[in-house]
Amino acid sequence: MDTPHKYLQNKGIAASSSFGEIKSLLAFAQPLFTLRKKTTLITDGEKFRGLYFVHSGLLKQSQLKKSSENEIITHFFFSGDLIGLDALCESHYCGSIVSIETCGLSLIKFHDIEDLPITKETHIKLLKILSKSMRTEHTRLWRTLSQSSDSRLAYFFITMSHKFSKQGYSSNSFRLPMSRQEIANYLCMASETVSRIVSRFENEGLLAANGHEYFILNPEGLADIAEKA
Amino acid sequence: MDTPHKYLQNKGIAASSSFGEIKSLLAFAQPLFTLRKKTTLITDGEKFRGLYFVHSGLLKQSQLKKSSENEIITHFFFSGDLIGLDALCESHYCGSIVSIETCGLSLIKFHDIEDLPITKETHIKLLKILSKSMRTEHTRLWRTLSQSSDSRLAYFFITMSHKFSKQGYSSNSFRLPMSRQEIANYLCMASETVSRIVSRFENEGLLAANGHEYFILNPEGLADIAEKA
DNA sequence: CGGTGCCTTGAACACAATCAAGTATGGTGG
DNA sequence: CCACCATACTTGATTGTGTTCAAGGCACCG
Incomplete structure (x- = not known):
């Protein structure tokens, strides 16, 4: 083709x-x-x-x-x-x-x-x-396909965390240069949904976000959400 | 979910x-x-x-x-x-x-x-x-991920049609041994949704289904649905 | 200051899942 | 062959998640 x-x-x-x-x-x-x-x-x-x-x-x-x-x-x-x-x-x-x-x-x-x-x-x-x-x-696609928005986003942050950790940076505090819209497009959801879930995660004390800076406050909590539907 | x-x-x-x-x-x-x-x-x-x-x-x-x-x-x-x-x-x-x-x-x-x-x-x-x-x-997963249920199912029938056609069988009349539930699980949707959409496709004259026998009546119409979101 | 773009939040809507009957179908034993 | 049961399928009503539409806030930059 x-x-x-x-x-x-x-x-x-x-x-x-x-x-x-x-x-x-x-x-x-x-x-x-x-x-x-x-x-x-x-x-x-x-x-x-x-x-x-x-x-x-x-x-x-x-x-x-x-x-x-x-x-x-x-x-x-x-x-x-x-x-x-x-x-x-x-x-x-x-x-x-x-x-x-x-x-x-x-x-x-x-x-x-x-x-x-x-x-x-x-x-x-x-x-x-x-x-x-x-x-x-392939695994990522399956996850995106079969999990709720909450899980997808939680998994996204965990993946990013691992990525930075593997490169020797802090796993709980990092900067993601992409916009909310781009995260949304990556996870196949609307940018509004990303916004809302990030806000909720903040209220629940799972993470803190300031612009493009993210701080993971409760990795286990996030992992739980990523694993359940 | x-x-x-x-x-x-x-x-x-x-x-x-x-x-x-x-x-x-x-x-x-x-x-x-x-x-x-x-x-x-x-x-x-x-x-x-x-x-x-x-x-x-x-x-x-x-x-x-x-x-x-x-x-x-x-x-x-x-x-x-x-x-x-x-x-x-x-x-x-x-x-x-x-x-x-x-x-x-x-x-x-x-x-x-x-x-x-x-x-x-x-x-x-x-x-x-x-x-x-x-x-x-990979392509299949992307389709499943980003398309509506209608598109997914239409695409599924088209894929099956191609498959049989390539094997020398009729491309517009074939038997699919799997149950509705199994089609649903394959396409990540509920079996009720499969039922409903098949019924609708039948009403719209796109295909006829009798048990596990399927007859594609309007391949172009199906293709249109498969291609639009 | 007044843009512009990005983000957040709210309200309404839509699609598909779930819950709940009800209807075929097929297999089994009488 | 029929009566019976189990399973699969269909259809309707309701619910929920996430999208879409709309408005407002905030920051960065001239």
Whole structure:
């Protein structure tokens, strides 16, 4: 299939990895460059030209919904993530990728994975990362599909918390550069719903939010909500 | 709404293929055996012992929801499908697999894909089937997530229609052995909703249903509903 | 100050789940 | 073959969650 004109056709597999896992790949990366906030890196259906490694910043991958200006955000790319893994086996990127804040990126340029003089081990590692990412994303979709809004949002905060924790930052106090609207689009709900639930979570003493700064006050409480419907 | 588990963790990637694609694998298949209807083939978490090829019949892969006897059906396996691809990279099956009607199956027995003396081409073909299945399933999840019940069900019938058509059967008249409840569980909705929508589709002249027999009367009309939100 | 964009909050609505009968259907034993 | 029961399906009424529509607040920036 060529271009995903049927807008739900190629969904953009969430594809992230840790720095350690792909350092052999990074040897082929071109120099770091800066992408200003709200700038398009990749437009939907563009020809594959390589993977991007995110050194810093945050980007979103999204699909436009037909018949509405609403977007579906299929993935956020944090620093340490690889962009474009979902296009590896295809010849085109899927979904547009836009920076949310200023980003530092480097391109690992190639048109076919065969072109890279990497070892078989790296190749396999890449496939495993891809496979794992697909599973992770699959799990996320199932959660989003079958849980209440409360659970989804609670799970979102827990996931973010884990993410920062794994990178050595505080797991209970972090900044999320994306807007409420973008969180909503990621979780398939209305931004008003996100607002309301965040307010409720605050009243219940689960977390505190100040603009884009979030403080998790009761991780166990959040986990409970994330696990129950 | 009730609760999915933490073992919504490994979701069972939908994994099907066409006969032609895997005939080299089938050389390793053990003799065909029969599984009576409503019989468990695989229980959740069981150790991987190989792939099953479905010669005839229909099976479902499902996860049990915590705190309710409701199941989430993650996949239907029709004749021609391979069961267990989602466990290939793991050591355990995920989700239980139960026959819906009497099935003819054969086991392609192995514990590790390396054990099979298959060619590299077959190996790659297998990976591609897996990758494609994951994508297909991913698309399905997105659709289920972001579309109305009407669209989901319309899309379901269209998918079934395509499936039968590809196998050389009529695309507009077919029998679906699964119950309304099972269709509902597959599409993440209540069985009453399935009933109501089928009735409505019948009133609108889109299809006719008689028990498990379905006749698609207006494919374009169904496609319209499937495509709009 | 007066924008503009983002967020919050309220009210009304809609869709689908749940609860509750009631109606076919199919299998079993007499 | 029929009577019976269990199960599946349909249909209606009610409820609840989350969306949509609408208005107001707050902060950042000229």
